[in-house]
Amino acid sequence: xxxxxxLDSQVPVFxxxxxxxxxxxxxxxxxYLFWYVQYxxxxxxxxxxxxxxxxxVKGINGFEAEFNKSQTSFHLRKPSVHISDTxxxxxxxxxxxxxxxxxxxxxxxxxxP
Amino acid sequence: NAGVTQTPKFRVLKTGQSMxxxxxxxxxxxxxxxxxxxxxxxxxxxxxxxxxxxxAKGEVPxxxxxxxxxxxxxxxxxxxxxxxxxxxxxxxxxxxREVYIQYFGAGTRLSVL
Numbered sequence: 001x002x003x004x005x006x007l008d009s010q011v012p013v014f015x016x017x018x019x020x021x022x023x024x025x026x027x028x029x030x031x032y033l034f035w036y037v038q039y040x041x042x043x044x045x046x047x048x049x050x051x052x053x054x055x056x057v058k059g060i061n062g063f064e065a066e067f068n069k070s071q072t073s074f075h076l077r078k079p080s081v082h083i084s085d086t087x088x089x090x091x092x093x094x095x096x097x098x099x100x101x102x103x104x105x106x107x108x109x110x111x112x113p
Numbered sequence: 114n115a116g117v118t119q120t121p122k123f124r125v126l127k128t129g130q131s132m133x134x135x136x137x138x139x140x141x142x143x144x145x146x147x148x149x150x151x152x153x154x155x156x157x158x159x160x161x162x163x164x165x166x167x168x169a170k171g172e173v174p175x176x177x178x179x180x181x182x183x184x185x186x187x188x189x190x191x192x193x194x195x196x197x198x199x200x201x202x203x204x205x206x207x208x209x210r211e212v213y214i215q216y217f218g219a220g221t222r223l224s225v226l
Contacts (some may be wrong), residue, residue, distance in 0.1 A: 043217035094213050103156040
């Protein structure tokens with residue numbers, strides 16, 4: 001079984017400042033890792049995914065994440081946020097060869113001018 | 114280019130009433146999922162399907178039933194609604210060949226009074 005912990009429930013950040021959202025996971029098997037974004041009153045959209053290869057993964061809208069196997073982490077970063085990045089962000093894991101995904105509780109990012 | 118469509122978008126039920134939520138995808142995906150989203154708990158898997166005619170229980174299946182009679186449709190039923198089932202429900206689908214990218218519907222907001 002897998003579990004996902006998002007260490008911050010809410011992250012306030014000023015416009016043009018950097019942001020980091022933390023995600024730790026545990027699993028007894030190899031996993032794939034994902035970050036999704038949910039804008040108000042919408043479904044989830046994939047930001048980026050780690051499947052294999054380079055541990056630094058780049059996604060849409062200037063986001064990137066780094067997979068750290070030894071620390072079982074997959075933190076999401078953006079060097080300069082915009083007001084439009086205000087949303088809820090979910091980290092998710094899925095076992096290699098499996099069917100089901102496990103989502104974290106979410107991190108609400110609020111960007112203010 | 115509809116993707117994943119959920120109906121209805123909103124619904125208010127009285128305790129004990131029944132209803133069916135419909136999820137339709139036009140991408141010929143094999144896998145389909147029903148999640149519920151509650152504040153501070155992320156997305157929790159209710160039921161899922163790995164193909165037409167198949168269903169399986171997820172993390173929180175009690176009080177729900179599902180059917181996948183056609184590949185493009187995945188129905189979620191509440192036989193006797195309870196206030197604890199007040200939530201936002203999301204459907205997702207993914208192909209079996211493309212690794213783990215889930216496509217989400219816009220959600221159904223359900224209130225049980």
